[in-house]
Amino acid sequence: MSYYRGICNFCGTGCGHLLRVEGNRVRGVYPLSGHPLSHGRLCVRGWHIHELLQTEDRITQPLIKDGGHFRQVSYGEALNFVTERIRGIPGHEVAFLGSPRSSNEENYLLGKFARGVIKTNNLSLSSDAGQEESARVLLEGCGWPAMTGTLAELRQADFILVVGGDLTKQNPIIASEIHHAHRAGSFLATISPRKTQMARLSQLHLRPRPGTIFCLLQGLARILTDENKIDADYLSRFTANSQSFLKELKQVEIDQVVEATGIEKEQIVSLAKRLAESDSACAFYPTGVQSLDSRTIAALFNLFLLAGKIGRRGSGLNPVTGISNLLGSYDMGLSPVFLPGYAPSGDEREWEKLENFWQTKLDRWPGKNVDACLSEGESIKALFVVDHDEEIIRHVNRIKQLDLIVYFGAYGNPFASLAHIIFPRTSYAEGDGTYTNSERRVQLVKKKIDPPADVRPLWETLTSMARALGHDWNYRSTEDIMDEISQLVPYYSGLTYEKLTTRLGLKWPCDDLHPEGTDCLLAEEAGHSFQFIQADQPGERLAFDQEIEKDFPFKLVVGRSNYFWHQNSVMKRTFIPKREYNALLLLYPKGFVEISEEDASRLGIREKQPVRVVAESAEVRLAARISRDILPGMLYIPYFIDEMIPEFLHRQVADLEKNEEFFLPVRLEKAV
Secondary structure, three states: OEEEEEEOOOOOOOOEEEEEEEOOEEEEEEEOOOOOOOOOOOOOOHHHHHHHHOOOOEOOOOEEEEOOEEEEOOHHHHHHHHHHHHOOOOHHHEEEEEOOOOOHHHHHHHHHHHHHHHOOOOEEEOOOOOHHHHHHHHHHHHOOOOOOOOHHHHHHOOEEEEEOOOHHHHOHHHHHHHHHHHHOOOEEEEEOOOOOHHHHHOOEEEOOOOOOHHHHHHHHHHHHHHOOOOOHHHHHHHEOOHHHHHHHHOOOOHHHHHHHHOOOHHHHHHHHHHHHHOOOEEEEEEOOOOOOOHHHHHHHHHHHHHOOOOOOOOOEEEEEOOOOOHHHHHHOOOOOOEEHHHEEOOOHHHHHHHHHHHOOOOOOOOOOOHHHHOOOOOOOOEEEEEOOOEOOOOOHHHHHOOOEEEEEEOEOOOOHHHOOEEEEEOOHHHOOEEEEOOOOEEEEEOOOOOOOOOOEOHHHHHHHHHHHOOOOOOOOOHHHHHHHHHHHOHHHOOOOHHHHHOOOOEEOOOOOOOOOOOOOOOHHHHOOOEOOOOOOOOHHHHHHHHHHOOOOOEEEEEEOOOOHHHHEOOHHHOHHHHHHHOHHHHHOOOOEEEEEHHHHHHHOOOOOOEEEEEOOOOEEEEEEEEEOOOOOOEEEEEOOOOOHHHHHHHHHHHHHHHOOOOOEEEEEEEOO
């Protein structure tokens, strides 16, 4: 019996664990007591990850679909199948969907294969939701595309604000750190229309109407100016456009904010003063599930910058990723808008740098994410997919029309059944690689067990495929790939496997100036001024709401943080967590819609009564679930109802699940 140190592969917290290995099987998991973030804790998902790692439901050999059925083939035949068919398809007609569970090395190589070998810029991630928007906002505001603070100092914070989502369900250990800080004396406030578990733990919960968090954050900023709670010295030293922002802020009318959000002015004033008067303040928001839209993130950034809480120790803006390596995947440039290291895809010099390093010609045309590529009117013919995570499959009819679908995966799922060819890949316990958690901590995971005989790491398969297509790739290990990453991604320039083997992770930037990593962003060391971000005013959207309110008076919000894991193909193989997350399905086997007690009483709707949720062009029938967590005029449907996607939400689902600020106007009726 042996115990091996590793990192949990579920959410973006990156908790440390020990895996117990017997006879080349993972038989148990235990928390790693000395881990700097998890401190000897695991959540219910992490405690049962060994169930995933010993499942028999593995893809163990290349498969080719023949006459509607899969047959086993050799790797050589599988490579020939792909190379023969992909040669005749232009790069702009090919798209790549990566996995935020893959290692940095695998995702870097997937992006290099897409751009350098296939010559396509159509690439994105499954479950990426708001990470791209968050990175864009933070890059514009402070030049730092991820968490600006550090969790290590969270328990000493005076003020903590959680905006949107429910971290207690999405990232339980980070939520636990927030709760510890609260118990140690931090003032904890939550902003979310729905009453979440995090909200129940808070001293103050502001519940703005759906779609108005942006307005509320602008109102808080306006109060800072009205109450003269601005640090003028900080603004003059560290910001470049504070005067123009303050001028724009005068257009925000507090009375309009109160009317739009439903929040009393006294509560807005109280929260703004708490923020301004705190010595250290942190804000958290999710980027993976139930994320915020870009203008809301911008408003939150502006609020904390105005309060002087960006670039100071113990303070900062902290986006929290929902999937294990979502941040690292963006660090590697697995996006149509970012090249490796967050270089903008519109920068010609960055393309030239990449061409010189990769020694191949690259096409500059603007890429799209996979969802856009599969929309109507697009001419995509081929799709490469790595470990599709959710059972709900969008664009399924469009996907079935493609000439070539290549799937790389460790486990079978409904998406794999759509593929023309399947390549097996190792699980994260069967190979080496690095993963980057929410706080920018890059952690090395070493191989613990041997994979099945015919299963190869993704990087090996991609290397072989690139060679078959005429590119001289000569990677011998993931360490070779990390050496290349460190030369192209400035944040990783000081990272080596040698360093990571002897440390429990290093937080980027790790470079010549910070050889042991960087805890947090400091204004004095940034080398540039921070920028307030211009955001659109909300009047246009509010006017639109008023126009349709008569026929569709309810605002429907789709939530994923409670039930996202139910549709997760990893969670489906861990039995105890699966049972816990499936509990509500026993009471509502065909799904439910949450309605407030006030609205249920007004409409004469009983618990579990069949109801119709009617949108402008479609409807869905569900059971009513009467809840105190829902505001009057709001409805909530968890994201686990299979028929919702193709039959009800249809085109709206991509927008609905993209961020918490989006809602769908509907009406609610008793089902006949």
